[in-house]
Amino acid sequence: MKEYFSFDHRLGIPLPELTLELDHFNKAKQQEILFYWEQVRGSIPDRIRDLETEINHKQALLSNESNFPRSCQLNTEIAELASIINDLWLWYRANEVLSTKVHQ
Template structure:
């Protein structure tokens, strides 16, 4: 199954990485890909929860920070984490409709 997924360092999850059009895979392979993706996809809310905790920690630090440069860095870190969360939600929702269409 690893040939159908590629690890995304930024999101820290495996994402589908298909080399050919979905319909070119036989039904058995499609089902295996979908099954594996559903396992990965099921972990996305936990990953998002962890990132939200990191954001909360950084916001707490930001509330106490007096150094402007450090405040800017914390704001950048928060924005990056929020961007990752957004991308994870997109993957979580988008693929749900794809798997319903192709299974």
């Protein structure tokens, strides 16, 4: 599936990178692509949970941090993790329609 997906290092998952609309592929290839995406999509909540755990850890560090520059750094890291979670949810929700085609 490497020709249809590319790994996004920021999000930690492969994302669709189709050069053609899905309808331009034969039915077997469509099913293969959609099945793979459904597996990736199913892993998104686990990825989000891991990131939330990391945020909680950083928030705990932040609550005990007295060094202002370090506090700013932790806040920046927390904001970036929250941004990643937001983007993952967008991919999860935006592609629900695509994923329902797997079952048709």
